[in-house]
Amino acid sequence: MRLPGLTAGARTPDAWARQRWLAQLGALLQAGIALHPALRLLQAQQPVQEQAYWSPVLTHLEQGQPLSACLEQRQALGVGDLALLRVAEQTGQLSSQLQRLAQLQARRLTLQRELRRALRYPVLALSGAMLVAGFLLTQVVPGFAELYASFDAELPLLTRQVLLLSQLLQQLAPAMLAALLVLAGLLRWQLPQRPGWRHILHRLLWHLPLTGRLTRCYWLGCWHRTLHDSLAGGLPLEVGLSQAAARVQESALAGAQEDIRRGISQGQPLSSLLADRAGYPSLCRQMVAVGEESGMLATLLDALASQFEQDFRDGCAQAIQWLEPLLMLFLGALVGLIVLALYLPMFQLGQVV
Numbered sequence: 146m147r148l149p150g151l152t153a154g155a156r157t158p159d160a161w162a163r164q165r166w167l168a169q170l171g172a173l174l175q176a177g178i179a180l181h182p183a184l185r186l187l188q189a190q191q192p193v194q195e196q197a198y199w200s201p202v203l204t205h206l207e208q209g210q211p212l213s214a215c216l217e218q219r220q221a222l223g224v225g226d227l228a229l230l231r232v233a234e235q236t237g238q239l240s241s242q243l244q245r246l247a248q249l250q251a252r253r254l255t256l257q258r259e260l261r262r263a264l265r266y267p268v269l270a271l272s273g274a275m276l277v278a279g280f281l282l283t284q285v286v287p288g289f290a291e292l293y294a295s296f297d298a299e300l301p302l303l304t305r306q307v308l309l310l311s312q313l314l315q316q317l318a319p320a321m322l323a324a325l326l327v328l329a330g331l332l333r334w335q336l337p338q339r340p341g342w343r344h345i346l347h348r349l350l351w352h353l354p355l356t357g358r359l360t361r362c363y364w365l366g367c368w369h370r371t372l373h374d375s376l377a378g379g380l381p382l383e384v385g386l387s388q389a390a391a392r393v394q395e396s397a398l399a400g401a402q403e404d405i406r407r408g409i410s411q412g413q414p415l416s417s418l419l420a421d422r423a424g425y426p427s428l429c430r431q432m433v434a435v436g437e438e439s440g441m442l443a444t445l446l447d448a449l450a451s452q453f454e455q456d457f458r459d460g461c462a463q464a465i466q467w468l469e470p471l472l473m474l475f476l477g478a479l480v481g482l483i484v485l486a487l488y489l490p491m492f493q494l495g496q497v498v
Contacts, residue, residue, distance in 0.1 A: 156194035163221050164250040166191070166199070171243030180239070181206060212239070222246070228388060229378040242378060249374050256363065256457065263359075263461035270472040274479055281483050283318065286311035289487045300490050307486035351397040359460045364396040365429070366453035373446035383409055398424045415442075 158166070166187065173183035184203045188196055198219065205215040213230040216222050222230065226246050233242030290308050293300055300308070314321075347364075350356045371392040375385030386409060390402035401422040408418040416434035419425045432449050436442035 156192075157198055158191075158195045160250070160254055162195065164247055164254060166221075167243050167250065168247035171240050171247060174240035174243065180212065223391075226250075228380065228384065229375065232379045238379075245374065245378065249370070252370065252454065253367075256366070256454065259458060259461050260359075260363065263464055266465060267468050267472060270468075270476070274472070274476040277476065278479050278483065279314065279318075281480065282307075282311045282314050286483070286487065287315070293490055296490065301486075303482075303486045304489055307483060347395050348397045355464075359457060359464065360396075361424070362453045362457040362460060364393050364398055365425070366450050366457060367396075368393050368398060369429070369446050369453060370450035373443055373450055376443040376446065382415070398422075401425075 169190070170183060170187055173187065174180065178186070181203075184199075184206060188199050188203060191199060202212075202215040202219060202221075205218065206212060211231070211234050213227050213234060216230070217227050226249070229242060229246060230239075233239045286307060290311065293304070293308070347360065350360045351364075368389050371389040372385045375388045376382065380388070383406060386402070386406050390399070390406065393399055393402070401424060405415070405418045405422070409415060414434070414437055416430050416437055419430045419433060429449060432445045433442065436445035
């Protein structure tokens with residue numbers, strides 16, 4: 146769907162392009178260039194196909210609208226980032242906040258890229274294993290089935306099971322392929338538009354043995370990072386918690402956010418509220434308690450966020466190291482089992498002879 150104001154042939158910049166735009170605008174403002182000339186200079190540096198996307202920002206700014214409102218109309222920033230930008234406009238810290246937002250978005254995009262990279266190889270390897278197995282069962286096994294049909298002997302159990310699986314796969318292959326295409330289409334087009342579906346998926350990943358640690362590190366890093374950036378940007382704690390809740394609304398942490406915000410509004414310390422929530426480890430509660438007592442809550446939130454982000458990166462790297470040999474072992478065992486089932490009757494026939 147084209148955003149309002151985009152002309153034919155215009156291209157919406159991707160997330161990395163928007164992150165670079167924020168970083169460059171912050172650098173221009175930090176160098177002492179006024180906002181309007183900086184935007185005009187920055188627009189001229191963009192690719193021709195993306196200039197139409199940024200043109201309304203300059204137009205609305207000339208009409209007297211604040212930068213945050215202009216970017217909100219372009220859907221260039223999330224709700225939490227826009228709140229931080231509004232505070233920066235009110236406090237006169239626009240240049241530093243733009244650079245901070247650019248760094249924040251770079252961290253988010255890097256984490257997302259590392260997550261996709263960690264999942265790419267297992268998905269491709271598993272897909273390859275399924276294709277090899279499907280080829281053997283639909284193209285190779287039927288030839289052996291015709292050969293064994295002439296045998297006047299009972300086939301081994303493993304061979305009979307493989308032949309039966311081959312027959313079922315040949316009969317159901319069109320329906321299975323259609324179902325897989327429909328499922329892939331739903332995941333590709335409907336999942337981004339269905340928050341409820343994503344919430345169920347993320348909760349499932351949170352509790353699975355293989356993905357639970359990575360999922361918990363990712364969402365805990367997001368929560369602490371968003372809360373830190375909100376406090377560092379000058380937002381009060383309640384507003385920062387609202388931004389953090391919006392960031393993790395699709396995760397297993399979402400159910401605890403309303404109780405935490407309600408407790409803060411009633412004057413309870415954040416550390417005691419986290420102590421009653423199962424999703425937050427004891428380290429979070431201890432560090433937050435120290436931060437509240439020392440007045441360095443934002444600093445310790447930054448340390449917690451960095452630790453969870455690093456744990457996520459280390460977990461992705463470790464998972465890839467383990468998954469590669471495991472998937473190769475699975476592929477070898479799957480192909481070997483099919484080959485063994487096909488040649489087992491010949492081995493038995495040779496022993497009889």
